[in-house]
Amino acid sequence: MRIHKIAAIPGDGIGPEVIAAGLEALETCAQRDGGFALKIEHFDWGSDYYKRYGVMMPDGGTDKLRPFDAIYFGAVGAPDIPDHITLWGLRLAICQPLDQYANVRPTRILPGITSPLRHVTGPELDWVIVRENSEGEYAGVGGRVHKGLPEEVATDVAIFTRSGVTRIIRFAFELARSRPRKLLTVVTKSNAQRHGMVMWDDMAAEVAREFPDVTWDKMLVDSMTMRMTLRPETLDTIVATNLHADILSDLAAALAGSLGIAPTANLNPERKTPSMFEPIHGSAFDITGKGIANPVGAFWTGVMMLEHLGEKAAAARLMKAVERVTADPALHTPDLGGKATTRQVTDAVKRALEGDNS
Numbered sequence: 001m002r003i004h005k006i007a008a009i010p011g012d013g014i015g016p017e018v019i020a021a022g023l024e025a026l027e028t029c030a031q032r033d034g035g036f037a038l039k040i041e042h043f044d045w046g047s048d049y050y051k052r053y054g055v056m057m058p059d060g061g062t063d064k065l066r067p068f069d070a071i072y073f074g075a076v077g078a079p080d081i082p083d084h085i086t087l088w089g090l091r092l093a094i095c096q097p098l099d100q101y102a103n104v105r106p107t108r109i110l111p112g113i114t115s116p117l118r119h120v121t122g123p124e125l126d127w128v129i130v131r132e133n134s135e136g137e138y139a140g141v142g143g144r145v146h147k148g149l150p151e152e153v154a155t156d157v158a159i160f161t162r163s164g165v166t167r168i169i170r171f172a173f174e175l176a177r178s179r180p181r182k183l184l185t186v187v188t189k190s191n192a193q194r195h196g197m198v199m200w201d202d203m204a205a206e207v208a209r210e211f212p213d214v215t216w217d218k219m220l221v222d223s224m225t226m227r228m229t230l231r232p233e234t235l236d237t238i239v240a241t242n243l244h245a246d247i248l249s250d251l252a253a254a255l256a257g258s259l260g261i262a263p264t265a266n267l268n269p270e271r272k273t274p275s276m277f278e279p280i281h282g283s284a285f286d287i288t289g290k291g292i293a294n295p296v297g298a299f300w301t302g303v304m305m306l307e308h309l310g311e312k313a314a315a316a317r318l319m320k321a322v323e324r325v326t327a328d329p330a331l332h333t334p335d336l337g338g339k340a341t342t343r344q345v346t347d348a349v350k351r352a353l354e355g356d357n358s
């Protein structure tokens with residue numbers, strides 16, 4: 001029996017609801033498979049922890065995560081704590097020290113889901129966004145001085161390093177090569193930002209020489225939003241900086257039908273540290289505790305985690321079960337215009353898994 005040790009960090013808002021649903025589905029998946037088990041340890045870190053102890057996670061928290069095979073993360077953010085505190089105190093405090101430098105965000109229109117793009121039915125939109133996840137605009141370099149005075153100054157410096165840029169571009173080329181279309185789009189803003197972004201363009205051209213079988217092109221981030229909306233079928237794998245890909249991935253999630261569906265993997269591709277898997281959506285305080293959060297993002301995230309753990313067959317079964325369920329409009333949660341509850345969607349996915357004899 002293969003044992004995978006998982007650290008579950010449900011976090012804030014609807015995080016605990018969707019992670020509980022996801023763990024139920026993963027547990028059913030493991031039982032159905034019979035070849036592996038998940039050993040889950042829960043961590044109560046997040047905004048409630050902050051209100052009690054003044055920190056989002058205990059000292060040395062990140063090191064406690066190192067022995068795990070993967071981290072399953074819910075959401076972070078509270079209405080009464082500034083967002084930069086919750087973000088830097090937990091999510092980035094895990095991603096950056098564990099060097100989860102490749103943030104991978106697949107986007108597809110699942111069966112039964114309607115895209116807001118009227119000409120798109122499904123096959124025209126099948127992307128993976130690769131987000132640089134360790135530096136760039138999220139490097140945390142900058143400062144604010146002379147607070148409240150007319151001389152007040154604030155800077156946020158984007159940091160781009162040759163090693164950071166080449167490794168993410170190389171990762172994206174490899175991912176593009178593994179997909180049927182072998183097509184990569186490198187997104188920058190090298191017309192306006194003439195240092196770091198021009199370096200990205202140069203590194204892309206350099207790394208591209210290692211991948212003669214991958215077709216690639218370059219886009220400026222502003223025109224990329226138009227191309228995603230008007231010609232989605234011309235894109236496949238996309239790589240961009242931390243901030244640009246953050247923005248593009250919300251657009252991608254919306255074009256694929258709902259933010260409630262989209263998954264993310266924060267990968268350390270060399271597997272020196274555990275990778276972290278989380279739905280893209282945030283804590284969603286407007287619907288917290290109502291039992292109507294869409295668990296599909298957490299399920300699809302679970303699929304990515306199973307793939308990373310080497311459980312390919314179980315991952316494929318879970319994805320099939322999720323697609324069975326999204327195909328039925330009676331099982332759509334309110335973010336998809338339906339009336340289903342988290343419980344109903346979760347039960348349906350578990351039933352689909354139990355009935356799958358593949």
Ligand code: IPM
Nearest residue numbers: 076077083087246249280282
């Ligand atoms: C994301 C989120 C986060 C980010 C927020 C919660 C700070 O939008 O994962 O895309 O910007 O990285």
Ligand code: MG
Nearest residue numbers: 246247249250
């Ligand atoms: Mg975002």
